[in-house]
Structures are given as C-alpha cells and as structure tokens.
Amino acid sequence: MTEENTAPEQIPIVTYLNLADPPHLKAQECKSCGARFFDRRNACASCGGGSFAEVAVSSDGVLQAFTIVHRAAPSIPVPYVSAIVKTDDGTSVRSNIINTPADVEHVTLGMRVALATYEVAEDDRGTKCIAFGYEPSS
Numbered sequence: 001m002t003e004e005n006t007a008p009e010q011i012p013i014v015t016y017l018n019l020a021d022p023p024h025l026k027a028q029e030c031k032s033c034g035a036r037f038f039d040r041r042n043a044c045a046s047c048g049g050g051s052f053a054e055v056a057v058s059s060d061g062v063l064q065a066f067t068i069v070h071r072a073a074p075s076i077p078v079p080y081v082s083a084i085v086k087t088d089d090g091t092s093v094r095s096n097i098i099n100t101p102a103d104v105e106h107v108t109l110g111m112r113v114a115l116a117t118y119e120v121a122e123d124d125r126g127t128k129c130i131a132f133g134y135e136p137s138s
C-alpha cells in the first residue's frame, strides 16, 4: 500500500490573491501615474497609460469606509461587513471585514486591519477555494 500525498491543493478565488506565505494581494500599478488596479487592465482609468507593473500590496491598513449588510442573496449569510480598506502603501481595496461580529461595537472607522484568508468551498478531490478579507489587528 502506497502513501499518497494528501495535502490538499488551494486555489485563490481571485487571480490577484497570492497564497504564498504570507498570503498577500498583488496589484497592477500604472507605470505613468502609480494608480493601482486589481486584475488585468488595458489602460489606466486615472491617466490613460497602457503600461503596468505587478506589485505586492501591503497586507496591513485601516478601515476607510464600511456598511453592515443585512439583506443578500439567499445563500449568503448576513449580517456581514462590506468595506473599503486603505492599505499602508495607499492601495484602496474593496473587501469584507471578517473574524469579528458584524456590528458597530466591533467595527469602527479608522481601525487597524490585516489581510486574512478563509476557505469558501472544497471540491470532491479536496481542492480548497480560498478567499480573503480583513480582520481587526492591533
């Protein structure tokens, strides 16, 4: 009887989530003006430039804006916190606040947050789909 490698493979839910250790986001940075975007772009929405470089995005930041969502599609658990995080390198990221209760006692504007990943699904072969959010940090 042979021993199989049972380590499950992980696949990021979006192409700009890098599951390296530690996990981080990667952005396309405009070589003309420095604006950052997630996923591939043909042209910069800020200056029209057409040349980009892939950069690692800081995993730490502050909660810049949020709303607590109480109604969603039937399969999506509520409430959850939809947010805009401004990372320490100035990148604006739309994401959810996770690993904390979705209420204003635990989620406040300007609080420190850090990137966190979680498993959203697993297929029959054990391959896990990994998503990201931001959790409170100190």
Ligand SMILES: [Zn+2]
Pocket: 030, 031, 032, 033, 034, 035, 044, 045, 046, 047, 048, 049
């Ligand atoms: Zn630009």
